[in-house]
Structures are given as C-alpha cells and as structure tokens.
Amino acid sequence: MHILVTNDDGIQAPGLIALALALQPLGKVTIVAPDHNWSASGHVKTLHRPLRVKQVTLCDNTAAYACDGAPSDCVSLVMLGLLPEPVDFVVSGINPNANLGHDITYSGTVTAAMEACIWGVPAIAVSLDTPGDLEGPVDYTGAAWVGSKVLEAAIKHGLDKEIILNVNVPYRPLEQLDTFHITRQGLRIYQDALLKREDPRGQPYYWIGGDAPTGVQEPGTDIGDLAEGYITITPIQLDLTAHQAIDQLAQWDWLGDDQV
Numbered sequence: 001m002h003i004l005v006t007n008d009d010g011i012q013a014p015g016l017i018a019l020a021l022a023l024q025p026l027g028k029v030t031i032v033a034p035d036h037n038w039s040a041s042g043h044v045k046t047l048h049r050p051l052r053v054k055q056v057t058l059c060d061n062t063a064a065y066a067c068d069g070a071p072s073d074c075v076s077l078v079m080l081g082l083l084p085e086p087v088d089f090v091v092s093g094i095n096p097n098a099n100l101g102h103d104i105t106y107s108g109t110v111t112a113a114m115e116a117c118i119w120g121v122p123a124i125a126v127s128l129d130t131p132g133d134l135e136g137p138v139d140y141t142g143a144a145w146v147g148s149k150v151l152e153a154a155i156k157h158g159l160d161k162e163i164i165l166n167v168n169v170p171y172r173p174l175e176q177l178d179t180f181h182i183t184r185q186g187l188r189i190y191q192d193a194l195l196k197r198e199d200p201r202g203q204p205y206y207w208i209g210g211d212a213p214t215g216v217q218e219p220g221t222d223i224g225d226l227a228e229g230y231i232t233i234t235p236i237q238l239d240l241t242a243h244q245a246i247d248q249l250a251q252w253d254w255l256g257d258d259q260v
C-alpha cells in the first residue's frame with residue numbers, strides 16, 4: 001500500500017507531518033506537498049509556467065518533496081509519474097480548519113483529493129475544526145488518529161474510486177473522538193466583507209475580509225453534526241450534475257422567437 005500524503009497549507013505545516021506519521025503503519029507514505037500555503041486555492045492546474053520539485057527533509061527527518069505548484073498540481077505530478085512507484089491512496093490534510101458545505105469548492109485540501117479522483121485513485125481529505133480563539137499550537141493528535149482509522153476502513157471495505165471522503169474532526173481530546181457520522185453537505189453562511197484601501201501610490205486595492213463563515217446547523221449535515229461534536233464523513237463526487245433539473249430544462253423553449 002503506497003500512500004501519498006499532501007496538503008494545502010504547505011510542506012512545513014504541522015498537520016501534514018502529524019497525518020503522515022499516523023498513516024505510516026498502514027503502508028509506505030510519500031509526502032508531496034506545496035512549498036507554501038495554498039489554502040482556498042480551489043482546483044488548480046498549472047499550465048502556463050514550469051513546476052519545480054525539491055527534495056526536502058521535514059523537522060522529524062521524514063523525506064518529502066516540495067513543489068511550487070498547487071495541491072492539485074502535486075497530486076497530478078505524482079499521477080503523471082513523478083515517483084518511481086504508483087500510488088494506491090491519496091490522503092490530504094490535516095487542514096487546521098473545517099471544510100464544510102460549499103467550502104469544498106474553495107478548499108485546496110479537498111481539491112487535492114479531487115485530483116486523485118480524476119486519476120482513478122481513491123482519496124480522503126481530513127480537516128480539523130480548530131476553535132478560532134485557540135491559543136498556542138494546534139493539537140493534531142485526534143485528527144491524525146481519525147485519518148488513520150478512516151484510511152484503514154477505506155482499505156478494508158474498498159472505497160469506490162469515484163468517491164472522495166471529506167472528513168471533518170471536532171477539536172476534542174482523542175478519548176472523546178468515538179462517533180463517526182456519515183453526513184451530507186450542509187449550507188455554509190459566508191460573512192465575507194470587501195475591504196477597500198489605498199496603496200502607497202494612491203491606487204485602491206481590495207481585500208476580502210470579514211468574519212469566519214457560520215452555517216445552518218441541520219442534523220445529518222457536516223455542519224450540524226460537527227457542531228454536535230461528531231466526526232463527520234461526507235462522501236463527495238465530481239459529478240456536479242443537478243439531476244433534478246434535467247427533466248424540467250428539457251421542456252424549456254430554447255429557440256424562443258427564432259423558432260424554425
């Protein structure tokens with residue numbers, strides 16, 4: 001079992017090392033991750049500049065590859081033959097913030113897993129719901145353990161190649177992490193605000209600011225069940241077709257006044 005571990009927070013992020021160490025008992029782990037933070041970068045394919053990859057040693061002496069592309073580029077390079085051996089599983093994380101509801105379209109953590117899915121390799125994204133007011137370093141112990149349990153179960157039961165598991169872990173001590181809920185995407189409520197300022201040359205610039213998103217805490221959704229303290233596992237797929245709209249749209253008069 002060859003496991004590719006990646007993330008969107010950059011190769012030095014503590015969540016990446018915590019995840020890689022937790023997965024080592026399950027197979028050979030190779031880390032290929034961006035050389036800097038790509039959070040909220042979405043699904044990227046870098047085509048207009050070259051991609052550079054450097055071999056690096058992480059703070060715990062783990063060998064890894066740092067790439068100057070996006071998380072999805074890292075996965076893509078591996079699928080295209082960067083490593084001598086093929087990869088059986090991709091696990092992305094641990095992101096220090098939850099990826100819930102519509103977040104998955106922004107998330108570099110989740111889109112790295114989506115890239116694996118495109119190549120027919122099963123993938124898991126792991127995110128930790130770190131409290132906004134936490135002081136001191138983030139403790140990834142619980143989320144790393146959850147990541148290893150989810151991968152273990154996915155190997156045992158066989159995860160469909162078209163399904164990505166989007167895992168969100170509440171910020172709780174390890175001994176309180178015992179309930180896995182299979183959920184659907186909830187509805188995020190974004191609180192973005194546009195900040196307009198002036199640069200030193202008098203030109204305006206814009207910055208998307210505002211408060212952290214909240215969400216509708218409906219039971220059965222990732223947002224609702226995570227808020228209740230459960231580990232949430234949302235199976236997602238790349239087929240975004242709105243199946244319920246197909247029949248209705250097929251009845252529309254598309255030619256209008258140009259009827260022949």
Ligand code: MN
Nearest residue numbers: 008009039095
């Ligand atoms: Mn991130």
